[in-house]
Amino acid sequence: MAEEMMVLMLQLGIILIVSKFIGYIFAKYLKQPKVLGELVAGMIIGPYLLGGIAIGSLAPLFPLPMNSTVPVSPALYGISTLGSIFLLFGSGLETDLPTFIRFSGKATVIGLSGVIISFFLGAGVTVLFRPEVNSIMEPEALFLGTVCTATSIGITARILGENKKIGTPEGVTIMAAAVLDDVISIVLLSVVVGISSVQLEGGTVAWSMIGFVAFKAIAFWVVCMVLGIILAPHFTKNMKKLGELPLISEVSFGIALLLAGFSEMAGLAMIIGAYITGLSLSQTDVANSLSKRIDSVSEFFVPVFFAVMGMMVNFGALKAVLGFALIFSAIAFIGKLVGCGAPALLVGFNLRGAFRIGSGMLPRGEVTLIVAGIGLASGAINHELFGVAVMTMLVASVTAPPLLLEAFKSGGSGYKRSLDFNGNADQITIELDFPSMRAAQFICDTVMEGFIQEGFFVSKLDSSKYASYQIRKDDIVILLNMIRGEDEEATVRFFCGREEESFVRLMMLESVADFKEFATTISSMGDTNMISAQLLMNMFLEK
Amino acid sequence: MKLKNILNKDLVKIDLKGNNKSEIINELLDLLVENGKLKDKELAFKDIMYREQQMSTGIQQGIAIPHSKTKSVDNLVACIGVKKEGVDFSSLDGVPSNIFILTLSPSDHIGPHVQFLAEISRIIKTEESRIKILNARSKNQVLSVFGI
Incomplete structure (x- = not known):
């Protein structure tokens, strides 16, 4: 036991150091998301590459465990699962629930169509090219179909934000549809896990069984979401009375872990419980503070999750399916581009707008990996197909950003009608000038x-150029910009x-x-020479 | 924010007697004291006058919204006063103020009084509602402008 724990600590240490460094290199020099770096770090130090090599008399640091579907030790896999729970709890917290509930019709059409087309293309191509898979109802096809559905909102948000395109009709639609995509993918994952587990236990899946599993998954969602939405504000309100904000974060995460366990008990994936807890709390006024506190801990656990996902890539097995992996990646790419682009044409965008939306929905990330990881751990997909999924994610994440940038570069509106998308006729601008950026920042912080x-x-x-903040509550959206003038x-x-x-x-x-009062208080401290005398008087008295 | 949770008939005075800023504020604070809404009138007066020194709350079109954060209340409290002839409240447009809405809120946050003041300002933005308040013969007529 002691030796196992010693190995675990060594493994965690190496994972953290290597994945953080490679993540930094990816972000800084390759301009890629750092999660890709962490994933690649896992591949390099994992059991199928360097981690599997014994150095002299020392055994390999990441040996392949016996009789396990997962190529890492149960303890390490446990820590990485904790990472995925942190990740999805955080994602749920950062989702804007009111916007999510009040979804614009356009985003729903685009998000749903993207999910449906991608799922059937992914599952279909698996049946077509994999001789061992005979129907799209088999676990392999179901999982690979689901792998195609999620969109990485993080990558898209970063690119749109950096280029100030988040507020464009296409930007707003992409962001809304991507959130919807993730939620549908996770619900779909619940159903797929349910159906697969029945099949893997040797049962046959009748349509009535699928109906039951889907009903169970959706019922779990609905019951937990309704309870969450009703209870979360009361929970935070009562907890706030204790006056300890950290306590709320820790208890909330405890609830997320409990719900994760319950969702696994109900035959769904654990991350679903974590996501629902986060989503329920996202509507409360402490969501921001919770999110910040959780993020600081997540930074330690989430890289372990991504690295372990990288470690699961068996290069030997991938060689055999490289051709299929390329075809699958291409199909997944087309599925999103067409699946989201085509309906965009139907809801008021022109061809340029449709292309922008299609390419904005291409990046894939954590949800893709989670789906594939759960598939591998449950035995629903093998190492070869897991490698295919990881490769699809890598291909989409590397090719999507330049494509998205190109799509937005070609100027011009992506909207068919000249109507103002956000109804800006009712929008007003309020401005106030300040003598310096510092004064402006102080006022903004207070506001x-x-x-x-x-x-x-x-x-x-x-x-990067302007400090911009979005302030929102239900359907009220206020934008705050701080703009630096030429003379400070x-x-x-x-x-x-x-x-x-x-x-x-x-x-x-x-x-x-408030600022004026603050300034008056400071000036009441007296002459600055007196203050400096008081502070420095004894500094030069030492002998 | 529900205005009717904060304002009622007893917190309205349609014939203020004061002839300057401090007399008007004193009179409105007395109204809050009579209704048991204020723990320490002297402190509240000091806090309101301090806020007035920072920036006058006589806004425009005869409206003044004296307000402050203070330790003299536990919850947001407010009252309305009217003085048809108007008094000088150092307002932005130089016009004497005749409708006064005094608000006090607990001192530890910027808090709910901004929302309350915004709600009030939204209503008395129109000339029609201001005239209705000035011509009101009863407290209920004043409250009806605010939908109470």
Whole structure:
């Protein structure tokens, strides 16, 4: 036991150090998401490459365990599962539930169509090219179909944010449809896990059985979501009375772990419980603070998950299916591009807009890996098909960003009608100039604190030139931009609906008053020479 | 925010007597004291006047919204006063103020009074509602402008 734990610590140490470094290199020099670096790190140090080699008298650091579908030790796999729970709990927390519930019709059509077309293309091509798979109802086809459905919202959001395209009609639609995609993929995963487990236990799957499994999965979702939405605000409200914000994060994560266990007991995947817990809490006013606290711990566990997923790639097995992997990657690519692009044409976008949306939905990430990982661990797919899934994810994630950038480069509106997509006629701009960026930042911090206290969610939008924040509560969306002038002066600019005008103006006024009070308090400290004398008087007295 | 949870008939005065800023504020604070809404009138007065020094709350079109964060209340409290002839409240447009909405909220956050003031401002933005308040003969008529 002691030796197993010693090995585990060594393994974790190596995983963290190597995956963090390679992740850094991917992000900094290759301009790729760092998760890809962590995945590649896992491949390099895993049991099928360096980790499987014994050095002198020392045994391999990552030996292949006997009689296991997973090529790492149960203890390490456990830690990586914890990583996936952190990841999905965090994703749920960062989802904007009100927007999610109030989905615009366009995004629903695009997201759903993308999922359906990708699923059937993925499952279909598996049946077509894999002789051992005879029907799309077999576990292999089901899992590979599901692998094709998820979209990595993180990669798309980063690219759109950096290029200030998040607010465009295409940007808004992509972001909304990608959230929907992930949720549908996870629900689909629940159903697929259910059906596969029946098949793997030797049972035959009748349509009535599929209906029952789907019903069970969806019922679990609905019951947990409804309970979550009702209970989460009461839970956080009561916990807040204790005055300990950290306590709320830790107890919430405890609930996520419990629900993860329950969802596994109900025959679904564990991450579903974690995701639902996060999603329920995302509507509460502490979501932002919870998210920040969880993120700092996630940074230690999530790389272990990605690295272990990389370790599962058996290069020997992949060689045999390389041709299939390429075809599958291409089909998955086409599935999303056409599956999301074509319906975009039907809901008001032109060809340029449809291409932008199609390419925005291409990146794949954590959900793809989770689906494949669960498939491998449950024995539903073998090492060869797991390798295919990882390769599909890598191909999509590497090719999508340049394609997306190119799609948005070719100027012009992607929308058929000249109608203003966001209904900007009712939007107003409120501006206030400040003598310096520091003063503007102070006021903005106070204003945002005020909004948070009023139950708004404040999130920083990825943007290098301007500091931009999105402030939202239910269907109210306020944008805050800080713009630096030529001579150090700064302008704070709000975009909001007419309904919110008084609120924003007064909030700004209160913050400026607060700032003035702060300035008065500081100046009451007296002459700066006196302060410096008080601070430095004894500094040069030592003998 | 539900205005009717904060305002009621007893918190309205349609014939304020004061002739300057501090008299008006004192009168409105007395109204809160009479209704048991204020723990420490002196402190509240000091806090409101301090806020007035930072920035006058006489806004425009005869409206003044004296407000402050203070330790003298536990919850958001407010009252409405009207003085047809108007008094100088150092307002932005120089016009004497005649509709006063005084708000006090607990001191530890920027908090709910902004939402309350925004809601009130939204209603009295129109000239029609301001005229209705000024011409009101009863407290209920004032409250009806706010939908209470």
